[in-house]
Amino acid sequence: xxxxxxxxxxxxxxxxxxxxxxxxxxxxxxxxxxxxxxxxxxxxxxxxxxxxxxxxxxxxxxxxxxxxxxxxxxxxxxxxxxxxxxxxxxxxxxxxxxxxxxxxxxxxxxxxxxxxxxxxxxxxxxxxxxxxxxxxxxxxxxxxxxxxxxxxxxxxxxxxxxxxxxxxxxxxxxxxxxxxxxxxxxxxxxxxxxxxxxxxxxxxxxxxxxxxxxxxxxxxxxxxxxxxxxxxxxxxxxxxxxxxxxxxxx
Amino acid sequence: xxxxxxxxxxxxxxxxxxxxxxxxxxxxxxxxxxxxxxxxxxxxxxxxxxxxxxxxxxxxxxxxxxxxxxxxxxxxxxxxxxxxxxxxxxxxxxxxxxxxxxxxxxxxxxxxxxxxxxxxxxxxxxxxxxxxxxxxxxxxxxxxxxxxxxxxxxxxxxxxxxxxxxxxxxxxxxxxxxxxxxxxxxxxxxxxxxxxxxxxxxxxxxxxxxxxxxxxxxxxxxxxxxxxxxxxxxxxxxxxxxxxxxxxxx
Numbered sequence: 001x002x003x004x005x006x007x008x009x010x011x012x013x014x015x016x017x018x019x020x021x022x023x024x025x026x027x028x029x030x031x032x033x034x035x036x037x038x039x040x041x042x043x044x045x046x047x048x049x050x051x052x053x054x055x056x057x058x059x060x061x062x063x064x065x066x067x068x069x070x071x072x073x074x075x076x077x078x079x080x081x082x083x084x085x086x087x088x089x090x091x092x093x094x095x096x097x098x099x100x101x102x103x104x105x106x107x108x109x110x111x112x113x114x115x116x117x118x119x120x121x122x123x124x125x126x127x128x129x130x131x132x133x134x135x136x137x138x139x140x141x142x143x144x145x146x147x148x149x150x151x152x153x154x155x156x157x158x159x160x161x162x163x164x165x166x167x168x169x170x171x172x173x174x175x176x177x178x179x180x181x182x183x184x185x186x187x188x189x190x191x192x193x194x195x196x197x198x199x200x201x202x203x204x205x206x207x208x209x210x211x212x213x214x215x216x217x218x219x220x221x222x223x224x225x226x227x228x229x230x231x232x233x234x235x236x237x238x239x240x241x242x243x244x245x246x247x248x249x250x
Numbered sequence: 251x252x253x254x255x256x257x258x259x260x261x262x263x264x265x266x267x268x269x270x271x272x273x274x275x276x277x278x279x280x281x282x283x284x285x286x287x288x289x290x291x292x293x294x295x296x297x298x299x300x301x302x303x304x305x306x307x308x309x310x311x312x313x314x315x316x317x318x319x320x321x322x323x324x325x326x327x328x329x330x331x332x333x334x335x336x337x338x339x340x341x342x343x344x345x346x347x348x349x350x351x352x353x354x355x356x357x358x359x360x361x362x363x364x365x366x367x368x369x370x371x372x373x374x375x376x377x378x379x380x381x382x383x384x385x386x387x388x389x390x391x392x393x394x395x396x397x398x399x400x401x402x403x404x405x406x407x408x409x410x411x412x413x414x415x416x417x418x419x420x421x422x423x424x425x426x427x428x429x430x431x432x433x434x435x436x437x438x439x440x441x442x443x444x445x446x447x448x449x450x451x452x453x454x455x456x457x458x459x460x461x462x463x464x465x466x467x468x469x470x471x472x473x474x475x476x477x478x479x480x481x482x483x484x485x486x487x488x489x490x491x492x493x494x495x496x497x498x499x500x
Binding site: 018019029032043076077135193205206210 | 263266267268269270271272273274275276278279280281282283284285286291292293294295296297298299300304326327328329330359363365366367368370371385386402403404405423425435436437438439440442443446447453454455456457458459460465470472499
């Protein structure tokens with residue numbers, strides 16, 4: 001049985017409010033974890049402003065390069081919500097009001113409340129499939145390998161549940177986390193580098209965090225073959241034990 | 251008196267741990283707010299993995315386009331810390347152990363504790379200026395218009411305080427925030443779009459958040475001229491008051 005092919009993805013966060021610092025992005029981290037659990041590798045993320053040319057350029061760069069692109073933000077009812085237009089421009093297709101989207105929105109809004117602003121949310125690039133929005137109805141959409149989701153995290157998360165159904169998924173990454181505790185990276189770094197070099201089937205990372213005036217470190221081994229991950233993990237643990245034994249770097 | 255020229259910046263977050271979702275990035279939001287306060291516009295952010303070619307390509311794209319680039323992550327003592335090498339490669343300069351960095355690190359480490367892993371942190375691209383690290387000593391660096399900082403947020407933040415001293419700063423963005431409360435975007439969206447169009451000296455955004463089952467909205471007016479911001483803010487407030495009066499969209 002051969003392992004399924006890796007599947008790659010990128011996230012494109014669209015919104016002036018992220019770049020001004022007004023809103024702190026929570027979507028990249030959420031999508032990263034979510035995709036990891038279903039065997040899709042997030043390979044890149046970008047944040048761009050509400051400027052059509054910027055969105056088009058970033059989207060075209062990412063969609064050519066990765067299996068999937070997930071965008072967040074800019075699909076609401078106000079003038080600064082320009083994502084659908086930018087996506088249509090990127091794909092070189094027309095954009096117009098989608099009767100399916102209008103029908104869905106009429107489940108929530110009385111016809112008289114379907115203001116021109118709200119009708120903006122029914123504008124879809126030609127050839128889009130709708131993505132369900134169980135929170136506030138106005139749908140996201142998929143066109144080609146691009147999934148266009150809302151920016152508000154709870155809405156984005158609900159849309160993502162629907163969006164991933166259309167994605168091919170790959171082998172889930174196996175992850176082993178080893179607590180190095182307060183042992184400094186500078187003490188185990190050389191030995192860890194040698195282990196990394198000797199185990200090319202896995203990637204090994206060392207991640208410090210700084211709390212209460214001291215560093216605490218974790219070593220993470222990642223790979224698609226469980227045996228390779230387990231073997232590298234055992235080597236790392238043995239290495240840490242040896243250093244703990246005499247306190248000297250290896 | 252003419253206003254100072256706008257100054258632009260980009261952030262390049264380097265690290266597999268962000269793209270795997272293991273670590274949630276806190277640096278983009280922090281840097282965005284920080285730069286905003288000193289009149290530097292964050293225009294783009296990217297997250298790339300610990301892969302030299304990816305770092306080089308992203309850095310070269312960003313440094314050519316913006317006044318400054320701030321990178322975070324990948325300057326520690328372990329094998330996966332490859333940022334300094336990638337930056338040297340991007341600039342086409344040599345990299346080597348910097349005696350100034352070694353001297354600084356000897357303030358913290360006894361010579362016997364300066365392991366090869368720790369000495370990695372003293373490797374600087376030719377022509378770099380060091381950036382002080384008051385937390386754990388191992389310095390960041392600046393080369394050209396690129397500032398290379400640590401990934402651990404507390405260390406990054408301390409380095410940023412030093413880094414910005416070398417930056418040209420511009421006029422600080424004036425920001426007015428107007429609470430639309432529970433008034434739906436779809437009710438004020440059309441009128442807000444007309445106000446935005448009539449006030450080209452400012453940018454106006456509408457930002458929903460979703461809490462306890464309902465949307466709460468804020469409208470934000472941003473611009474470099476205080477009078478233009480105040481005028482647009484007054485128009486937005488008058489518009490909201492009118493809608494509140496009869497509950498009808500304008």
